Amino acid sequence: MNEAAELDLQGLVRRYGSTVAVARMDLAVAKGELVALLGPSGCGKTTTLRMVAGFVDPSEGRILLRGRDITRVPAHKRDMGMVFQSYALFPHLSVADNIAFGLHRRGVAKAEVAQRVARMVALLKLDGLEARLPRQLSGGQQQRVAVGRALVINPAVVLLDEPFSNLDALLREGTRIELRRLQTELGLTTLFVTHDQAEAMAISDRIAVMNQGRLEQLGTPREVYERPATRFVAGFIGRANLFEAKPGAGGGLVSEDGIPLDAAGGAATYVLRPERVTLVAEPADGANAVSGTVEVLSFLGNGVQAVLRLPGGRALLVEGAAALADRFRPGAAATARWTPADLTAIPQV
């Protein structure tokens, strides 16, 4: 990745007094790549983005843009197009003037400004709204203006700070697909901050999962889902059943709550994704099988989520086809089964 890195964060640290907001962040973003910074609030993802934008000075480390050190370059000379969570549209300027703002600052000729604004307006389906003020637009339209204003300057890197969080659920999904299409078509190198793992999975080339200022894992959506590097990643990306497997009396592995396990590796923390669990009515014994009581059954449209309460107290998460709801009722006894291949060891330090 490194030889083609468009944006390269090297050992980035940001401290606020004795609090460490970002600890040793290393991240290389390739040209045309969309990387998501994903994590819960306070994990340092927004601070990282603001350091790249030039609004926050790093305490340590370097930021390279196309090989050039821009760590001390002021924000207005960085050539970044940022979309803010609040959109930060200039309330006193029309849609067209908002989009043209960056072009005017760059001294682009009047005719070209008009042309590029018109192209952006057409691209983002803002036709007919050019003369409106931001407050006269819907949330979705405001978001598109914010995107247009950031993209029209042809920035080296696009920075997105939770750009979908102020949209309602229905609009959010359509908008993110649209933005991904635009990003791929224009080949935009993009850094995207979000706390929504489904959103990150849906549109990112790679995801940087952050927690408490640290980068927990960097990988493609499939990698972070199927081979989580840490317990935190396993729990944050999708839903997970975790087992602390130790050698048991009989020589096999046993979880911390006494479930016999049959896994490819030795003693480790294992992840079992809910959709890998099979729920059957007839009891079974041996490893990778456990009986309990169906506690919750939630119908989700495309499937069913169930919670199997085990005698040891654990709530085992199960996901299956909608038919599961026909075969089981809350309160019924059931057995959960899975295969050794369904257990993924977490290479945790």
Add this chain to the structure above:
Amino acid sequence: MNSSARRSLVAAGLLAPAALLFALLFVWPQFRLLGLSFGNPAPFGLASYERFLGDSYYLGVLANSLALGACVTVVCLVLGFPLAFLLARAETRWAGLLLLLTTFPLWVSAVVRSFAWMVLFYRGGTISRLLQGSGLVPPDFQLLGTFSGVVIALAQVLLPIMILTLYAVIRGIDRDLEHAAMSLGAAPVVALWLVTIRLARGGIMAGSLLVFSLSVSAFATPSMVGGARAHFMAVTIYEQTLELLDWPFAAAISAILLAISLAVALTYGRLLGEGREEAR
């Protein structure tokens, strides 16, 4: 009686004491004053107004007061905006305390404060001595009794009002608007000019007009720091009322000052409304 009628009756009842007090202690005397100003020659005459508007001395007093208002406003705006901006954008918990500190001049009585300025401004006072030492002014120079002295002393009192007004407005402007402008290529000063100052225009108007109207009608500081040569409106009204006992004339000057203040307040209201509309 239906409930909406009852509600408006209750509202009227709650408003009555304040309205009565206002009518009795403000509206009624104000009308008496206005009546008095038209009382020369009795029963109705415009002699007092003719005297004021026809005498270059009194027109000079009016111009002097307006000039004082303009100068104090400019000084407060130039000194106040940067301070208000820094306080509004400071990422420290001391910002609140610092804002409180800037309001200290308001806590001290105008008379006490003006005495302090007199001490600093007279010929042997610290500030006058410093100026004499710099060689920029003649050796016997004193700021006491000068227009500049009054401007300095009044600006000190009214600066907190400007800062508080601007602070509130700037705090209401999303900081990310400045960030957005900068990320789009605007240098910080350009971002400040194109975004923050544009959006703070309502507050700048409000603060300026507030400081202006308070300066024009100020009495204690101009009369004490300005001394015998303090030819300002409020001081002239005082002289006419208590020293020359020409009440109709004093009433006419008051009415003129009131009309100016009223005009300023109305403009202020309209501009503020526009500013608010714009900042939304």
